[in-house]
Amino acid sequence: MDLGGKVLVAMPGxxxxxxxxxxxxxxxxxxxxxxxxxxxxxARDVDFxxxxxxxxxxxxxxGRSIRVHFGGPVERGRGFVLHSTxxxxxxxxxxxxxxxxxxxxxxxxxxxxxxxxxxxxxxALGYSGWGPGQLEGEIRRNDWIVADAPADLLxxxxxxxxxxAVLRGAGIDPVSLSGTAGRA
Numbered sequence: 001m002d003l004g005g006k007v008l009v010a011m012p013g014x015x016x017x018x019x020x021x022x023x024x025x026x027x028x029x030x031x032x033x034x035x036x037x038x039x040x041x042x043a044r045d046v047d048f049x050x051x052x053x054x055x056x057x058x059x060x061x062x063g064r065s066i067r068v069h070f071g072g073p074v075e076r077g078r079g080f081v082l083h084s085t086x087x088x089x090x091x092x093x094x095x096x097x098x099x100x101x102x103x104x105x106x107x108x109x110x111x112x113x114x115x116x117x118x119x120x121x122x123x124a125l126g127y128s129g130w131g132p133g134q135l136e137g138e139i140r141r142n143d144w145i146v147a148d149a150p151a152d153l154l155x156x157x158x159x160x161x162x163x164x165a166v167l168r169g170a171g172i173d174p175v176s177l178s179g180t181a182g183r184a
Contacts, residue, residue, distance in 0.1 A: 001136070003029040005097030007154075008036065008135075008144040009166050012177050015143075018073050021163045024128050025082065025149055027096050034135045037071040037082055037102070037124040039154050040162035044070075048123060051079070052113050055106065062115030067157070071124025079125055081108045082154070083118035098149055120155045145170065 008024040024036040048065045052058075071080055081103050085095070089103040096102060101118075111117030130138070138144055147170040153162060164174040 001029075002097075003034065003135070003146060005100065005149060007039075007147050007149040007166055008139075009147055009163060009170075011143055011145065013142075019128075023162045023166050024072070025096070025100070025154060027080075027082075027094060027102050027127075029135070031132060033132050034130040036128045037069070037080055038128060039069060039082065039122065039124070040159045041070045042159055043068040043125055046125065048112075051123070052109065055109065057106070057110055057113050059113045060115055063113045064115055064117070064121075066112060066121045066123055067159075069122055069124045069159075071126045072128030074127050074129045076126035078104065078127075079109070079123050080104045080127060081112075081118075081121050081123050083108065083121040084151070085118075087111065087118035087121075099151060100149075100154070120151070122155060145172065 003026045006026050008026065010019050010022040014020050022038045023040045024038050026034055026036040028035045046068050048068055049059065051068065083101055083103065085099055085101050087108065089105050089107045092105040093101050093103045108117055112121065139146065147166050150169065153165055156162060167174045
């Protein structure tokens with residue numbers, strides 16, 4: 001099972017508060033583990049312009065500003081730009097199934113600061129990671145629902161509505177979910 005390009009939707013009974021009501025885009029998944037970005041939790045106290053200043057990246061008048069998210073608890077000081085495929089940083093860009101890409105180098109930030117770069121983008125600080133078999137076990141335990149990842153939703157400005165929207169898109173009424181997991 002390769003979940004690359006899919007999203008994980010946290011179930012209401014998620015025991016880890018860092019992932020409560022999270023929607024995580026799975027960027028890479030293999031036998032060695034998985035890596036994803038939370039795309040619906042804006043970062044607190046960090047904005048894109050301030051981050052560019054901190055990194056000494058000059059911003060042109062036509063420079064773009066993108067939203068900054070908490071991508072997960074692993075390597076929180078590292079940034080990952082999730083973006084449309086109209087930009088490539090060469091070997092530094094990971095293509096994600098479903099017409100998405102991710103770049104984790106300064107080149108994409110510099111391009112955005114100049115008003116260039118990908119048409120659609122968001123910056124995630126940190127990432128969510130799983131070791132071999134860990135994610136599969138969490139899915140079997142009903143911690144996550146796996147769903148498709150429509151790009152319009154991923155890049156939507158309505159971060160607070162993404163969790164319910166993904167569930168509704170999967171044919172699930174969010175109100176009907178129970179905080180207690182189990183199997184029939």
